[in-house]
Amino acid sequence: MLPVENAQTIAQLFANAAREYADKPAIEDGGQIISYRQLDQLRQQAARALLALEVQVADRVAVWAPNLWEWIVAAGALQSVGATLVPLNTRMKGSEAGHILRESGTCVLFCISRFLDTDYPAMLVGEALPALREVISLRPVDQPQSGLAWEAFMALAERVPDALLQAREQHVGPQTLSDLLFTSGTSGKPKGVMTAHGQNLQVVRDWSEIVGLRRGDRYLIVNPFFHSFGYKAGWLAALMRGCTIVPQQVFEVQAVLDCVQRERINILPGPPTLYQSLLAHPQRLDYDLSSLRIAVTGAAAIPVEMIGRMREELGFATIVTAYGLTEACGFASICRPGDSAERVASTSGRAMPGVQIRCVNSSGASVPANVPGEVLIRGYNLMRGYLNDPQASLEAVDAEGWLHTGDIGVLDEHGYLRITDRLKDMFITGGFNVYPAEIEQTLLQYPGVAQAAVIGIADERLGEVAMAFLLAVPGQVIDVAKFTTWCREQMANYKVPRRVQVVEALPLNATGKVAKQVLRGWV
Structure with a gap:
């Protein structure tokens, strides 16, 4: 064996x-x-x-x-x-x-x-x-x-x-x-x-080694199992390293604090909002959080000051940020233990072992260090393709085996990646990827909506949330309150627009597409 x-x-x-x-405990779930x-x-x-x-x-x-x-x-x-x-x-x-x-x-x-x-x-x-x-x-x-x-x-x-x-x-x-x-x-x-199987196990093995999971660690998994974070960097990694999995069904700050103290949790990954919520909790100082050792985060920018507070006030010895896509088994780059607070806060680390990352210009040529370009990834961790969509698979991974992420990033001289923007319109709400085109298709089903455009706007708690701009069918009036109620019935909560603005016209570019950079200037 x-x-x-x-x-x-x-x-x-x-x-x-x-x-x-x-006979070591693998899972402790509700007693x-x-x-x-x-x-x-x-x-x-x-x-x-x-x-x-x-x-x-x-x-x-x-x-x-x-x-x-x-x-x-x-x-x-x-x-x-x-x-x-x-x-x-x-x-x-x-x-x-x-x-x-x-x-x-x-x-x-x-x-x-x-x-x-x-x-x-x-x-x-x-x-x-x-x-x-x-x-x-x-x-x-x-x-x-x-x-x-x-x-x-x-x-x-x-x-x-x-x-x-x-x-x-x-x-x-x-x-x-x-x-x-x-x-x-x-x-x-x-x-x-x-x-x-093989590629997922290899990347989980490398991730677990870099992060420093140990046999007997107690791992509170708040990240949903349906997401690669909670699944692959979560219970799969825990089983590989002999940790005890403590699953939590819903993120609720009080419950996390109670669990960390009661269960002596060592590992607590999550989006930045998780740690922000813990730091802001009024009764946090009443809890013994001294068992905490490892935090792994990503999906949104983090202030340097917050990294310092996570170390000093929450007691994390290891804090790393990471970047990944579902198309790369969820893993592409990660900081290393010992990286400075500035590096952890401002970058997503460097490439995982066996993985290559480069940034290219619109012609596909690599750009120099510290120059923005589209992020490309190549390695054993790339997907086998999209189900029933060979054309999209060919568009995503080129003939040389590079995955075109659609993200704009900067690589420094040491290979550390900083994501600066997105070619795609995707934004992240509380750790969930949100795709405006998907929301827009749903919004067009609402009676009286002629056109819909969705962008991400800043939100202190969730990072970014959806804002919808609606153009009404001539002669129709859109009741924003009723529209929002309908949205909540039609789609997952994190997709529901938090702000809605009915407009007389949407700004269009030369090709007739909505100019979303103009919409962002309206906010």
Whole structure:
């Protein structure tokens, strides 16, 4: 058997971790303690249950739930039988989730029954999902009207002998697709990013080593499991290094402070808003946060002063910033422990091992150090392509293997990257990528809206939030309050415009496209 760090598939990672870390706690979730040995047993049981449901290699299996121990078991199980994980954002509405389930051809869905007063299965009623054969309810409030409760699903494993699972695992290798994460683009249509077991494990291994995760560390994962941060830099990295995963379903400052003190948390990654909220909490000094050691952040600019406060007031010995894209397994560059506060605050670090980063001009030629250019990435960590979209795949990764990120950045003499702008209009709200084109397509469905343009505007707490400019159909009047209520019913909260302005005309450039730089000047 290979060491944990040398696992070539996620099933091997679970199995090797069980052997190496045995009865050490792998997950502590709401009073339930699951050891590494028990976690692997649960993973195998769920994998055999999926075989009973006739899940095949390369089938798509989705998980639509907050951070729960069952999420990790379900993901490890489906990846063990060669299926591809399709994580769904818990903030999605039914139509948004339905689109991804259809596009991916998902055949089995693990779904929370209720979360934050939302009935998730009910949101899919009326959605055409021809490939979906089974829905498994996690923590059902009562007996599900259709599909299987988690316990009934796990009981299916009795029909499948261990030997069949072992045989299936032989068909899963480093090149087998492990996940299909959907990310929107400037076209507004979400694209499925395909990545494989081997490349994800390698980048997680390198990330964990740089950050300094240790056996026995207690890792509070607030970042959602459906995002590569909470999934790959989260529970996957924790399992690789023998940490104890403490999942939290919702970011609530008081709950984080309580958990850090009670559970003696060592690792607490998150977007800058997480640390800003902790520093601003009026009762923070009443808590013992001395166990904290590692913070990993990114997705937004950070003041140098905040890095100092994180070290002095929150007690972090290691603070690093990072940059990544779903198309690069979530990882591209990262600061190193020991980097100065100025470097951590002003850059996203330097390239991960085995990864190349360069900045180019509009002709594709590399620009000198400290000169802005489009950020290009090349390495083993690049996606296998976009699902069912070879043209977009060719446009994203050129013939020499460089991923064109659409981000504008500056590389200094030491290879440290600073993201300065975006070729695309994408902006980040509280750690979530927000794509204006996707929102605009939804806004055009509102009665009376002739044109819509969305930009990101500064927000003290969330970094940036959406602002919508609307042009009404002649003779129609748009009630902004009613429009905003409608938006909240149609899309995830982080996409909902926080400001709405109805205009007489939208500024257009020579090609007839909305001149968003002019809109930004109106704010």
